[in-house]
Amino acid sequence: MKILLLFPPHWVPAMPHLALPTLTAYLRAHGVEVIQRDLNVEFFDALLTRGALDDAVVRLRERLPSVSGPAAQIYRAALQDGPRLAAQVESAKAIFRSPDFLDGEASLPAFLTLAQSLDLASLPFAPTELGLTNFRPPIPADSSQALLYIVGDPQRNIFLDFFRRRVLPGIVREQPDIVGISIPTLDQMIAGMTLGHLIKGAGLPCHVTVGGPHISMLREQLPKVPAIFRLFDSAIVFDGETALLRLAESLDDDGDLSKVPNLIYNDRGIVRSTPVQAEPHPNLLPDFDGLPLDRYLVPTPVLPMLSAHGCYHGKCGFCNVGYGGPGTFSQLDADLVVEHMLALHEKYGARHIFFADEAITPRNLKVMSARLAEAGAPIHWCGCVRFDAGLTCDLLEHMARGGCRMLLFGLETAAERTMKRMVKGTQLPVMSRILRDSTAAGIWNHTFFFFGFPGETMEEAQETVNF
Numbered sequence: 001m002k003i004l005l006l007f008p009p010h011w012v013p014a015m016p017h018l019a020l021p022t023l024t025a026y027l028r029a030h031g032v033e034v035i036q037r038d039l040n041v042e043f044f045d046a047l048l049t050r051g052a053l054d055d056a057v058v059r060l061r062e063r064l065p066s067v068s069g070p071a072a073q074i075y076r077a078a079l080q081d082g083p084r085l086a087a088q089v090e091s092a093k094a095i096f097r098s099p100d101f102l103d104g105e106a107s108l109p110a111f112l113t114l115a116q117s118l119d120l121a122s123l124p125f126a127p128t129e130l131g132l133t134n135f136r137p138p139i140p141a142d143s144s145q146a147l148l149y150i151v152g153d154p155q156r157n158i159f160l161d162f163f164r165r166r167v168l169p170g171i172v173r174e175q176p177d178i179v180g181i182s183i184p185t186l187d188q189m190i191a192g193m194t195l196g197h198l199i200k201g202a203g204l205p206c207h208v209t210v211g212g213p214h215i216s217m218l219r220e221q222l223p224k225v226p227a228i229f230r231l232f233d234s235a236i237v238f239d240g241e242t243a244l245l246r247l248a249e250s251l252d253d254d255g256d257l258s259k260v261p262n263l264i265y266n267d268r269g270i271v272r273s274t275p276v277q278a279e280p281h282p283n284l285l286p287d288f289d290g291l292p293l294d295r296y297l298v299p300t301p302v303l304p305m306l307s308a309h310g311c312y313h314g315k316c317g318f319c320n321v322g323y324g325g326p327g328t329f330s331q332l333d334a335d336l337v338v339e340h341m342l343a344l345h346e347k348y349g350a351r352h353i354f355f356a357d358e359a360i361t362p363r364n365l366k367v368m369s370a371r372l373a374e375a376g377a378p379i380h381w382c383g384c385v386r387f388d389a390g391l392t393c394d395l396l397e398h399m400a401r402g403g404c405r406m407l408l409f410g411l412e413t414a415a416e417r418t419m420k421r422m423v424k425g426t427q428l429p430v431m432s433r434i435l436r437d438s439t440a441a442g443i444w445n446h447t448f449f450f451f452g453f454p455g456e457t458m459e460e461a462q463e464t465v466n467f
Contacts, residue, residue, distance in 0.1 A: 001248045003027060004176035004206075005036040006167075008183065008191035009043040009159060012114070012132045015302040016041075016293075018356050019182040019212060021286035026241040028287060032248055035174060039191070041295050043162055047121050047130075048093050048114060053086035059124040071126075078120050089117045096297040114297075125158040134187075141189040144225040150190055151197035151231065159191045160198075168198050176206050178248060180240075181232070183212040196231035207251055209244070211236035216323045222264050223271040234265035238325040242279045276325070281309050283332050285340050288348055302352040303344050307337045307368070311358035313386060315423045316412075318453065321358055334367035341372070345379050355383025359410070362390030369395070369402030382406035387426040393437040400441040407438055411447040414467030415460035418453055428467070 005020045020036040027034045046052060057079060064075050092110035100106040115132055122130040129136035138156040139146035150157050171179065179199055183192040196208050209232060215222075216237040222228065234257065236243045243262040250260050257265045261277040286305065293301045308331035311321050332340075344350045360383050372379065380403050385391065387409055411431065413419055419426055438445050451461045 001178070001252050002033045002035070002174070002176045003178045003180060003244070003248060004171060004174055005034060005180045005182065006195060007036075007038045007040055008181065008188040008195060009040045010135055010185055010187045010191070011040075011130075012044050012118075013038070013041045013296050014298050015296055015304055015354060016288060016291050017182070017184065018286060018304040018306065019184060021288045021291070022284075023180070023182075023240060023244060024289075025284040025287035026282050027245060027248075029282075029284060030245055032245065035176070036290050037167075037170075038291050039163075039167060039195075041292060042166065043159065043191075044297075045093075045295050046162060046166060048089050048117055050086045050090055053082060053089055053117055053120055056121050056124055057082040057086065063124065074123070078123055081116070082120055085113060085117045085120055088113050092117075093297065097294070097299060099299050101299045122158060125156055128156060128158050130158065137187070137190050139190075141186050144228045147189065147193050148227060148230070151194045157190065157194060159194050163191075163194055163198055167195070168202060171199060171204065171206075172202065175204075177251060178207045178209060178244075180236075180244060181208070181210045183210055183214050185212075185214055188212075189214065193228075193231045200231060207234065207247070208232040209234045209236055209247060211240045211244070213323060216325065217320075219264065219273075219323075223273060226266070226269070226271050229266040229271060234263055237262050237264065238276060238323075239279055239281070241282060242277075278325070278328075281330060283336065285343055288344075293348060298352075300352065301348055301350045302354055303348060303350040304354050304356045305337070305340060305344070306357055307332050307334070307355055307360050307364050307383075308357050312361050313359065313425055315425065316410075317422045318412075331361060331364060334364040335371065337364065338368055338371040338375075341368075341379055341381070342375065351379060353379055353381040355381065357383055359384050359386045359388075362388055362395065365391075365399055365404075366395055369398040369404065372402035373398065377401065377403040379403050380405045382408065384408045384410065386410065387431045387434055389427075389430050391434050391438075393440075396434070396437050396441040396443060400443055404443055406444040406446060408446045408448065409435075411449045411464075411467075413449060413453065413456070413460070413464050415456070415463040418456050418460050421455060422453060431467075 005023055007017055007020050016038055024034045024036050060075050060079055067075055092113035095101060095107055095110035118130045122128050128138045139150050154160050181192045181195055192210060199208055215235050219237045222235055243260055246260045250257055257263060258274060261274055263274045265272055310329035312329050341353055382405055385407050412422060412424060435445050449464055
């Protein structure tokens, strides 16, 4: 049994997403042959080249006579600037992958070149817009009717030609038994469904399954749209490790998919669903073997990890963690977390770790920092945390000594009434104290906040700005 795992494009990649390495580690530990491809890095690496930008200029020149008004002005400006961008884009990409990235004077022009190159590359597919950290699709990506149309539209689907020329031949060559497409976000729906469309259209004898948080969110809608199953055979909801292994075993046996948990599948034209089961998390070291770690747009590898599953607070009124699934909060032993960090450092040369947790607990932060400091702090790391009173001045200083360089806080609001209505469990004096103590320890603070929580007034929004 051979499984090919694909991660569709969404935005310019600085590191791999954790989905594929997590699945790969679990499946390989159970003796399954796995190939993983990060099409996000492959796509942007191919798009940000002289050849691709020259092609975009040719397409714009061909279309210019058919457009008028503001669109024509945009086309003319792009045609004028296109040759310069094509000539500079690959050197700009090289700067991102070199120590010069850390030099603001050198990296700012490269940053602007890449941003403008993405504008140029996506313009022939307008209204598609590709950015460094965003994607604006040409259709409502949550419409099944629109998705079924866009997957075969070469005029507006920016992924179609790349997948047909650069990805499909590899799938044909590998002859996998299962192709798994990970779709964590809405932004990846068009790319993910386009992959399914091409695989199905090529008549390949493989089972195509999709999964990821966004697919889990659609679990009640998918059975209502049988037509979408033209693009894939099944969908795995919530945690995919056990379900994907059971799917492989069932297909290798009698093909009875009713035994596979967490599955929505097409049974000869009838969409069926199996019971959702919560499984213990295997807590294996993520397996990045096979991913091109030298092609991400950073000077040294940055790798993602988890120290826990779920959120230890789990009460915020706006939260969508787990999408209503059966999972509960569980965290890895802090010593095991450090063991994994050091293993990634040793195996892949990773000097930077990004924790993709909802929020690392103060308990794990304390033990991790002590162990890493004892090891000489060979790794710099960052992650999301709550404004928890347990983040004392002493702990923040220990974290800095243990390699912590950045913390991402879910501030959300600084208005007392809105905080209570959100059930944030935070207090303004604690928030202020932590931000000041973290800064004093040498840690860079990043805060997330938003406006428009139901019932929030303009005055309360201003309180957050003032804070």
